[in-house]
Amino acid sequence: MSIRHLSKDYAVGPQITPADVARLKAQGFATLVCNRPDGESGDQPAFAEIAAEARKQGMEALHLPVMPGKIMPADRDAFAALYVAAPKPVFAFCRTGMRAETLWTDTQGDADR
Known part of the structure; x- marks a missing residue:
């Protein structure tokens, strides 16, 4: 699994599976954020499966x-609020990690990068 740290409290990566959740917990992550709509591709696990495993891991x-390439101002606002409230550190994912990275770079000031 590829993990890219964008700050001390935020990292991104590609699609994960429920089996990856325990490894992410072991690496110290407290929150997982999925930026992919369910059903975007046939090989993608449902978010509910990942969320269930995350709950088991605490x-x-x-x-x-x-949507890829269509991040709207409302998405940025929602992400900013979500990030502030989320237990840290956060691991965010999508198909490649690009949407998760874009949301971060579009909403964070230079002080935390």
Whole structure:
């Protein structure tokens, strides 16, 4: 699994499976954020499956689906509020990690990068 740290409290990566959740917990992550709509591709696990495993591991799992290449101002606002409230550190994912990274870079000031 590829993990890219964008700050001390935020990292991104590609699609995960329920089997990846325990490894992410072991690496210290407290919150998972999925930026993919359910059913975006046939090989993608449902968010509910990942969320169920996160709960078993004592982690928060949040779903903020955004369309690739179509991140709207409301998506940025929702992400900013979600990030402030989320237990840290956060691991966010989508198909490749790009939407998760874009949401971060579009909403964070230079001080935390």
